[in-house]
Amino acid sequence: MTSLPERYEAYLDCLNAQEWGRLGEYVADGVHHNGRKLGLSGYREMLIGNYEEIPDLSFKAGLLVCEAPRVAARLDFDCTPKGDFLGVPANGRRVSFAENVFYEFRGGKIVTVWSVVDKAGIEEQLKAG
Amino acid sequence: MTSLPERYEAYLDCLNAQEWGRLGEYVADGVHHNGRKLGLSGYREMLIGNYEEIPDLSFKAGLLVCEAPRVAARLDFDCTPKGDFLGVPANGRRVSFAENVFYEFRGGKIVTVWSVVDKAGIEEQLKAG
Numbered sequence: 125m126t127s128l129p130e131r132y133e134a135y136l137d138c139l140n141a142q143e144w145g146r147l148g149e150y151v152a153d154g155v156h157h158n159g160r161k162l163g164l165s166g167y168r169e170m171l172i173g174n175y176e177e178i179p180d181l182s183f184k185a186g187l188l189v190c191e192a193p194r195v196a197a198r199l200d201f202d203c204t205p206k207g208d209f210l211g212v213p214a215n216g217r218r219v220s221f222a223e224n225v226f227y228e229f230r231g232g233k234i235v236t237v238w239s240v241v242d243k244a245g246i247e248e249q250l251k252a253g
Numbered sequence: 254m255t256s257l258p259e260r261y262e263a264y265l266d267c268l269n270a271q272e273w274g275r276l277g278e279y280v281a282d283g284v285h286h287n288g289r290k291l292g293l294s295g296y297r298e299m300l301i302g303n304y305e306e307i308p309d310l311s312f313k314a315g316l317l318v319c320e321a322p323r324v325a326a327r328l329d330f331d332c333t334p335k336g337d338f339l340g341v342p343a344n345g346r347r348v349s350f351a352e353n354v355f356y357e358f359r360g361g362k363i364v365t366v367w368s369v370v371d372k373a374g375i376e377e378q379l380k381a382g
Contacts, residue, residue, distance in 0.1 A: 187323070187325075187355050187367065189318050189319070189320045189323045189324070189325040189355065190318070190320050191318045191319050191320055194316070194318045195318070196316075196318040196325030196353075196355065198355055198367055210373060211373075222367070222369060223369070224325075224353035224354065224355065224367065224368070224369040225353065226316050226318065226325065226327055226353065238316065238327055238351070238353065239353075240351060240352070240353040240369045240370070240371045240374075241369070241373070242369045243372040243373045244339060244340075244370070244372045245369075
């Protein structure tokens with residue numbers, strides 16, 4: 125049995141490899157995201173959409189706090205959205221930002237996600253640029 | 254010795270009671286907030302400013318993930334900012350939103366805070382209202 129941090133890092137590896145066929149090893153069929161039931165297929169579509177908008181997207185946990193069955197991660201992004209990003213016109217400009225996100229695992233799979241992306245920080249950078 | 258979750262809840266109680274003279278029991282002199290060194294006095298000023306802008310502010314952890322020396326909390330707010338809030342004109346309208354925040358403790362006191370407030374969620378609610 126792998127530890128919860130190992131399990132979570134393997135999930136991030138799966139995202140970074142864009143191995144969508146393996147997403148169901150880490151994400152439960154009935155997964156909820158920010159209070160909405162997306163399900164595995166909706167969750168996969170969301171991630172594929174993220175990569176379409178941000179081709180150089182890469183997931184890296186700068187902070188990881190684990191207390192089973194929960195993981196909290198601060199994800200550090202440094203990437204180049206093609207067009208609008210969270211309503212901010214990025215248009216190919218590089219931007220660094222964080223996402224603070226909580227996950228609940230059941231049976232080794234993510235069942236619930238509560239995510240907040242630092243929109244204010246993105247706005248500040250892209251206005252300054 | 255109290256546990257880290259108990260220590261964190263006592264910190265929230267101190268904020269909710271606005272007992273600013275006791276803040277130094279929970280927050281270190283050289284505290285950093287989102288990469289900036291605020292120090293205890295700057296941190297206190299930030300919180301007092303929050304209460305001036307949002308008189309009915311109340312701190313409540315909906316999710317708490319603890320792995321010493323770190324605490325991750327999802328704070329659920331339901332409050333009524335007087336004027337602008339994060340650049341959004343709230344003007345006395347009620348708004349519910351989350352803050353996902355990481356703390357690092359040293360010697361029982363908070364030394365580092367990494368916070369993201371759900372600005373996109375606030376904008377969505379106040380546009381709809």
